[in-house]
Amino acid sequence: MNETQPAAAVPSTAGAGPGGRRPTPFLGWTGLTSRAVPDTWRPGVEDLRRPPRPRLHRELVGAVAGLRLPGALPRLARAPRGDGHVVVDVPGWRAPEVVGLPLRRYLRLLGHDARGWGLGVNTGAPERDAELLSEQVLRLASTSGRPVSLVGWSLGGLIVREVARRHPEVVRRVITYGTPVVGGPSWTAGASAWSPEETARIAALIAQLDEEQPIQVPLTVLYTRRDAIVSPAACIDLASPRAEHVRVRSTHLGLVADPDVWSVVAHRLALP
DSSP states (O other), X not given: OOTTOOGGGSGGGSOOOGGGOOOOHXXXXXXXXXXXXXXXXXXXXXXXXXXXXXXXXXXXXXXXXXXXXXXXXXXXXXXXXXXXXXXXXXXXXXXXXXXXXXXXXXXXXXXXXEEEOXXXXXXXXXXXXXXXXXXHXXXXXXXXXSOEEEEEETHHHHXXXXXXXXXXXXEEEEEEESOOOSSGGGGBTTGGGXXXXXXXXXXXXXXXXXXXXXXXXXEEEEEETTOSSBOGGGGOOSSOTTEEEEEXXXXXXXXXXXXHHHHHHHHHHTOO
């Protein structure tokens, strides 16, 4: 399979049942079928200016997305096997490294050398952490003799994007979910943790980097319209030439345990 094929080329993301039929809502709720779909939404300027909707109560409800995992186990088990290359997983803002442990264990069962990023809790210093993670990725690529894949949730996705931007020669593939690729923290529920001057600086820096040095490695962007932490429009990558977008139906907090996210991650990591 060519690594630039669209999301629809992977059956698990197409959202169709046997014979190409759309699955019933019940099968999707149970996890037996995927609710992820290839997406071509391109938000306008007004969409990007809207902060996430204040539905934090839905985020708490959405955190039970893992309840779909038991029903999804048969299709997750049928995911393509990995080739043993290193995969580094980065948590979201203020999230501990252990949050990604279930996904990493699943990827190891498939044959990937999945690891945490080794920096503990993501404290919200993406420029510093991108530098530290770059050093690790360069070392891992040198030791293994192969490029490294990077997976990041929310702010963690922003960090892995910058590593791929700086060192595309050692990055095989990038997968992000719930990541504000436009504006940084500007269109997130946590924007108040930074000063207005700092959020403006970060947004300007990201825009400059995307214009002058767009990310060149294969990039899969997962997002959800139900996100109440990061504005969905801010997750859409309009700059990277090899970006594909996949929409899922969990909430922001639920992304880490959404079996549809796991399935897309597994299929993309198995591509050559």
